[in-house]
Amino acid sequence: MKRLTLIFAVALAAIGTASAQQVLGNGQVSGSLESSSIYYTPDKKIERPEDHFGSNNYIKVDYANGRFSAGIQMNAFLPALVGYEELASGYKFYLASKYIQWRDKNFEILVGDIFDQFGNGLIFRSFEDRQLGMNNSLEGVRAAYNFGRYVTIKGMYGRPRLYTEYSKTWVRGADLVISIADIIKAPVINFTLEGSYVNRYQSLSQAPEYMQEEDPSSFNPITGEMQTYLQSYGLTPNLNMYSGRLNFGWNGLSIHGEYVHKSKDFTHPSSTSTNPGWAALGEIGYNYKTFSVMGTFRALSNMKTAIDVFSLGTGNTINYLPALTRQYTYMLANLNPYQVSASGELGGQVDLCYSYRSKSNRYRYWNFHANFSTFYSLKKLPYLGDKRMLYWRDINVDVERQWNKKWKSTILYSFQDNMDHQAHIFVGDVTHKFNRKMSLRFEVQYLLSGDDKSEWDGLHSEGDWVAGLVEFNLAPHWSFYVQDMYNIGQSKTHYYNGGFSYTHNRTRVQLSYGRNRAGYICSGGVCRFSPAYTGVNLMLTSSF
Numbered sequence: 001m002k003r004l005t006l007i008f009a010v011a012l013a014a015i016g017t018a019s020a021q022q023v024l025g026n027g028q029v030s031g032s033l034e035s036s037s038i039y040y041t042p043d044k045k046i047e048r049p050e051d052h053f054g055s056n057n058y059i060k061v062d063y064a065n066g067r068f069s070a071g072i073q074m075n076a077f078l079p080a081l082v083g084y085e086e087l088a089s090g091y092k093f094y095l096a097s098k099y100i101q102w103r104d105k106n107f108e109i110l111v112g113d114i115f116d117q118f119g120n121g122l123i124f125r126s127f128e129d130r131q132l133g134m135n136n137s138l139e140g141v142r143a144a145y146n147f148g149r150y151v152t153i154k155g156m157y158g159r160p161r162l163y164t165e166y167s168k169t170w171v172r173g174a175d176l177v178i179s180i181a182d183i184i185k186a187p188v189i190n191f192t193l194e195g196s197y198v199n200r201y202q203s204l205s206q207a208p209e210y211m212q213e214e215d216p217s218s219f220n221p222i223t224g225e226m227q228t229y230l231q232s233y234g235l236t237p238n239l240n241m242y243s244g245r246l247n248f249g250w251n252g253l254s255i256h257g258e259y260v261h262k263s264k265d266f267t268h269p270s271s272t273s274t275n276p277g278w279a280a281l282g283e284i285g286y287n288y289k290t291f292s293v294m295g296t297f298r299a300l301s302n303m304k305t306a307i308d309v310f311s312l313g314t315g316n317t318i319n320y321l322p323a324l325t326r327q328y329t330y331m332l333a334n335l336n337p338y339q340v341s342a343s344g345e346l347g348g349q350v351d352l353c354y355s356y357r358s359k360s361n362r363y364r365y366w367n368f369h370a371n372f373s374t375f376y377s378l379k380k381l382p383y384l385g386d387k388r389m390l391y392w393r394d395i396n397v398d399v400e401r402q403w404n405k406k407w408k409s410t411i412l413y414s415f416q417d418n419m420d421h422q423a424h425i426f427v428g429d430v431t432h433k434f435n436r437k438m439s440l441r442f443e444v445q446y447l448l449s450g451d452d453k454s455e456w457d458g459l460h461s462e463g464d465w466v467a468g469l470v471e472f473n474l475a476p477h478w479s480f481y482v483q484d485m486y487n488i489g490q491s492k493t494h495y496y497n498g499g500f501s502y503t504h505n506r507t508r509v510q511l512s513y514g515r516n517r518a519g520y521i522c523s524g525g526v527c528r529f530s531p532a533y534t535g536v537n538l539m540l541t542s543s544f
Helices: 002-017 209-214 225-231
Strands: 022-024 027-040 053-065 068-077 092-103 107-114 138-147 151-162 170-179 189-201 238-250 253-266 274-288 291-301 344-357 365-381 387-402 407-418 421-433 438-452 465-474 478-487 494-504 507-516 519-523 526-530 533-543
Touching: 107 151, 291 365, 344 387
Parallel strands: none
Antiparallel strands: 022 027, 027 053, 027 533, 053 068, 068 092, 092 107, 107 138, 138 151, 151 170, 170 189, 189 238, 238 253, 253 274, 274 291, 291 344, 344 365, 365 387, 387 407, 407 421, 421 438, 438 465, 465 478, 478 494, 494 507, 507 533, 519 526
């Protein structure tokens, strides 16, 4: 508890010192601090973690002077929070990223840790997501050059980060963008052709433990028998990936397409079979005034591309496969999110939005939104009558109504169907503004469990759920909330939470206490499993 008190004192100090960007010489220094700490308390219904305290901390400082910039980020796990054990065991303080960069009118070069993406990220994306414990930045060099507005070419080379250390893998790649619209001098359209190449090199001289147990006599790094053995599965040190893309936009119409291919790779890190991979992504959208519609389609096979082919974990990935489904913020609608099946899936989504505005009163409007998404197995399965297995289906509609200056309401219905069970989810959300600074918001939610389809493998749904939230805001500084999610089906367990936050300038402190259900935390289709826990949570974000 002393460590939590110390961090709270640091938060108060940050509130008093946070200010605008600091001037250093002819340049400016900016930075940020993010800290999430939990003191785990005893709970009769949930097992308390062995270490009763966890704290994830991130400090970032950047300097910019004209065309030159540089920065560093330090991470500290004191120790890591429950669910982030892949990041570190025990206490860990390390340099997470650093860079120096020069940008000219048409040229730029960066040396250090690279965060970048080619196309939609299907063959390469290096990014940081602290909620997921993700940081697969590339330590190396990146250079880019623009030939006017017509052609942009970019190249990079380096070794990717795998959690708190760098892997022994090397990644190189190039990206090319050609603006056809600028070449033919058609300013009313946006038309580009793009392509990318990425290579992953990993020595095959070390045997993973599960293969050593299968046949210990086959692995001798000194004689090279290990590499010969792995090559018999079709795996080579070099993995090659290619991407071709098209982007077109004109007068409210947008069309995007991408096709990628990769050479033979392990289907998943613990397998001993290799296959080539591919993916096809298509997107078409149209918007006119307050109406918009977007349709997205994707098919893929064997597109889990690991940094280290012999390692596991959420952060062990070079590429990015977003979940093309609606991303919810409501508790029960996000209880069982869809996770991309990188081994093979086929599906997509359609999203429609329409807004009706009152001509006589700007405080009165309707927002209508409908979304449909579904995904199936790529292959037809004999035991399903030569049909594809349904992985996911979500049909949802929500209506937002601004009644007047003080009242706003939202109702949502979602029907979700996956491999295990079905669920009907109902949400009501009402906000009342007393004045410009004071507001009160209520949420009520109900999940009606449908058919349980998983009895054949011993899995069962948890039955019906009910949830509620009350939030009171005193802008611009204070916010208070209490919420509860209760399983009325099987466990009869409350998952309660309550707390407050205080914001001053660029610093925000939140203190809460509650019981958290075990489940997946997802961001854009990438998911991390979070164990259940009960505890006091202190969160701090500050920038200067």
